[in-house]
Amino acid sequence: MVAGLVALTPAAFADHSEVTITPAPGSGAPGCEETAEGCYIPKEATVDVGGKVIFSNTDTAAHTFTAGTAADGPSGVFDSSLVIAGSSYEWTATTVGDFPYYCMVHPWMKGLIVVQEAGAEEHDDEHDDGMTEEHMDDASATGMLSDGTEVSVWTSTPTSGEKMEISVEFHGAEHVNHDIMVTQNSEEVLNDIGAHHHDGKGMHTTAPLSSSDPVEITITFQGYGIDDPKTGPIGEVVVFSNVVPEFGTIAMMILAVAIISIVAVTAKLRVIPRF
Template sequence: MAIAFLLTIPLSSEIFAQTTYDVNIPTGAANPNAPFFWQSEKDGSTTGNVDILVGDTIIWKNADSAAHTVTSGIVSEGPDDIFDSNLFGPGKSFSYTFTETGDYPYYCLLHPWMDGTILVTEGYSIVPNVGKLVGNGETYFDVEYDFNRLLANPEINEDEKSISFEIIGDAQSDIHDLELRLHSELIDGNFVIWIDGEKISNFEQTKDGDLNILYVSLEPDSELLTIIGTSVVPEFGSLSMMILVTSIISMLILSQKSKIKF
């Protein structure tokens, strides 16, 4: 049964290649005082910045009453000739498929305050700096995952020895299996997994060196993933432990001196 389950789970990012993400140009974007100029349907962000993988496509859709361009390059240096929509009016769209890794800035030639960047990576998506806000702040890792939605807002509970991730965005395929790669210094043990407050059993856990690799079958509308282990990011790292030990020794020495003095 376990082998059959593993065979149904993609072990690479190829299954999610050529995913399409919409970036909408909202009504009023031609006004420099508009509250925002882009809206990504991938995660709801309005910065114009979108993280994608090699092979993915961005479709910019003009929902404004004015015409715009989507032109690669930066305002101060001008177009870099990688892609250019030319002028496209209300209700029209422009798409571009990114085949190489890198950062691709873009802007509107008519309205240069409208700018953004497409960040293209190869392989796994990343949740950065997980563990940095707990313990001593010295032990943290980028968590890699392969999924048709986004993992965000990681939260570590040191008492429960758990890590939780919010699951956000629209599904980009009909395959809802997650591959999650967690460093053993971030969380370790035989894991128990909860989805939206319910304990599940349809997952597999394997080990690859220092990485714990989880294969989890999720529902299209899942919202919260919680992983419980036997250890999470240590409360005290090596430097903090040395400082603690030094402080204790110093206190003992001072205590002994005080006793001798009296």
């Protein structure tokens, strides 16, 4: 098992105030679900809270755009009813989250709408630039799950009286579910249960810290996917802890059900500024 050091790159900002979704041509017959494009185009759409989703039926068959899944039925979040060819239906997103949907007439057709806070990617971009210029002592480190997925954390410098920002990335993974707990001197400053990142990347913020001492970050992997059963090495734990602050050593432990692996990385990282 190999662990390395990485830096997270800023997310590119894009306007997600409006998105148009269309059915794939000929999706009234099975087969589109086996293509890379899927039965709804795009098969995964992103929109800001308050943004507009336009379901435009450009196909020759009538379709519905119904929140939920074919297995569990409608969720009630939105339902276009039957939209005939050439017509459209609009829905305004009001809540952050992932919303699967399907066609009640053709249940093999399914898609996903990801609703995010307005300007979320723009905020990440500004945050990363600012941290690069203003916090040269910030550090990042990487562990690995048993399935080979690298897990990276990137933190702002812990400062007494200030909140600490922590970016988490599961490299190359989508629809990641995990818990994250952060402690400082055995005091819990963050406990986020059931976090979900559709692109494998997320930002977490602690409560104001009581000191500038190092923190311990515990990430518990809860599986890939939106619906149950989820997949992957569920229950594995990755722990990032500054065990020798004066040398900037970060120890990463991956705990499996039957196997405990400890990976130590020593580098010139300064999660805590040197005095």
